[in-house]
Amino acid sequence: MxxxxxxxxxxxxxxxxxxxxxxxxxxxxxxxxxxxxxxxxxxxxxxxxxxxxxxxxxxxxxxxxxxxxxxxxxxxxxxxxxxxxxxxxxxxxxxxxxxxxxxxxxxxxxxxxxxxxxxxxxASAETPAVPAPAAGASTVPATSSGPLPPTPAVVASAAPTPALVISPIVRRLARERGVDLGTLTGTGPGGVVRRADVEAADPAGARLAAVPDLPAAPEPADPGDPGDLVIELTGIRRVIADKLSRSRREIPEVTIWVDVDATELLATRTAINAARPGQPVSILALLARVCLAGLRRFPQLNAHVDTAGGRIVQSRAVHLGIACQTDRGLLVPVLRDAHQLTTGELAAELADTTAAARAGTLPPARLTGGTFTLNNYGVFGVDGSTPIINHPEAALLGVGRIVDKPWVVDGQLAVRKVTQLSLTFDHRVCDGGVAGGFLRHVADCVERPALLIAAV
Missing domain, CATH: 2.40.50.100 (RNA polymerase II/Efflux pump adaptor protein, barrel-sandwich hybrid domain)
Structure with a gap:
């Protein structure tokens, strides 16, 4: 075969x-x-x-x-x-x-x-034993497109089988505890020795095994106490770290905020949903509509800085990013051409997109290309934040939790539904007048949703 x-x-x-x-x-x-x-x-x-x-x-x-x-x-x-x-x-x-x-x-x-x-x-018992390859030799058969790059492999042989160890952390832990890796039976896939196997071994009388090591690689930084949990930055977590670090390095960001009375916005949502049974509109969808109205009036914030070209690029279309917390980290799926959607369509797209993001079924293309981000950190029960801009965008609107607070209405003290809005913006694309004008317009629309109709 x-x-x-x-x-x-x-x-x-x-x-x-x-x-x-x-x-x-x-x-x-x-x-x-x-x-x-x-x-x-x-x-x-x-x-x-x-x-x-x-x-x-x-x-x-x-x-x-x-x-x-x-x-x-x-x-x-x-x-x-x-x-x-x-x-x-x-x-x-x-x-x-x-x-x-x-x-x-x-x-x-x-x-x-x-x-x-x-x-x-x-390797497994069903894998036929083959001689160990010479240094630098390929361990995988050549294909019609030519020999594959050499890949180090641990192969079964008649001699005592070396322990299957992938992680340099496991090797270090074995050395520190005096555990002979050759005496261990790995519990990982294919018999791979895991950290838990080393920790469960009895080091009494053990000697360090002369286990042939794989090609040299840089040892990781000392993780500290052996009981520490070491989590490598891989996959989505690493991309998040890289992107946020780049944002902080490159973007001179400023955050401004304002408290707003969201009582009328909640009443508007209730009225819309009563008139559209089976097609609910979320508060987030209404806030997205408010953002779009603000960007129509202040397009300077729907932009990014082209550092290589030394220019600011304002986008014609609004590709709205929605910060979404998932089991695998913070993702920002994008609603493309959000400015062309009705409020009902925004609500449906938001529900479908956030569900797919949490399920991990969004294609990579849906996680890139945003021009402005909406971040509802109020779902975590917090009032305010100074979020980091989603590079390379120029601005991000944050929304805190909506809670009952004392508020003065027409000279009288009343209990109202109050939230805090924050705008973090790239000071290279605009000054405080534009940013403040955008945030004030958004706040006015939240307090008086009828302004949204007047702005259309």
Missing amino acids: SEQVFLLPDLGEGLSEAEIVRWRVAVGDAVGVDQSVVEVETAKAVVDVPCPYAGRVVALHGAEGEVRPVGQPLITIAADTDEPAGHATYREEERAGSGNVLIGYGTGHGGPARRRRRTLAV
Whole structure:
């Protein structure tokens, strides 16, 4: 039987690597063409990767939680023939970059990864033993497109099998505790030794094992006490960190705020929903409508600074970003051409988009290209914030919680529904007059929603 090695495909949008979230198959399983074999997380989304080959799984290249570079082996399939059904067609599509293998992401094996990690093939009892490769030799069969880049691998042999260890942190912990890795049975996929295995081992009388190490890689910074929880910045979390850091480095931001009486806005929402049963409009949708009215009057804030060209670019269309907290971190899905949507359409789009973001089913393209962001941090029970601008945008409107507060109405003290609005803006695109004018207009529309009709 011949073996086919499926490489991690180019997932688009300049992405060069992906983290393995969950294997959907195991060594020995039979798979069909286009069957989903693994769930991976890129810097933009979680996606299922289908395999273009049919046959039986021989090896899984990488453990759950490991980052794999684009173009590196992902899974090896043993086929019943030298050329499995659909293989020749797949190869032609791969050369042409047709995208038929992973719809919406493309199949070309793109440029080099930004970083590379030490990787191994997950071996099993069903994987035939082969001699250890010579230094620098490729451990994966050549394909019709030429030999693959060499990939370090831990391979079974007649000699005592070295421990399967991926993480340098696990190796360091074993050295610190005097645990012989060769005596451990890993509980990870394919027998990979995890940190918990080292911590559970009894180091009494143990000696340091002479375990052949994988190619040298920089040791991570000392994580501190062995009991500390070390969380690597990977996938979406790393992109969030990079983007926010860049925003703080490049954008001279200023935050202004105002308290507003939202009583009439809540009453307006109640009236709209009473007139449209089954088509509810959220407060967030009304605030989005208010933002759009403000940007129509103050388009300077619907912009970004082109630092390379030394210019400010004002966008004709409003692509409204909505900050959305998910289990995988803060995402900002984008409602494209939001200025063309009615209030009802805004409400429906918001509901669908935020649900998809939390489920992790939004395509990467829906998470880029925003021109202005609305951030409702009031859902966390806080009143105010000085949020960081979503780079490269020029402004962000934040909304705090709506609570009962004493408020003066027509000279009389009353209890009203009050919230705080904050505007963080790039001082390069405008001065305080424009920013203050925008925030005051938004506040007036919240307090007197009839102004929205007058502004249309």
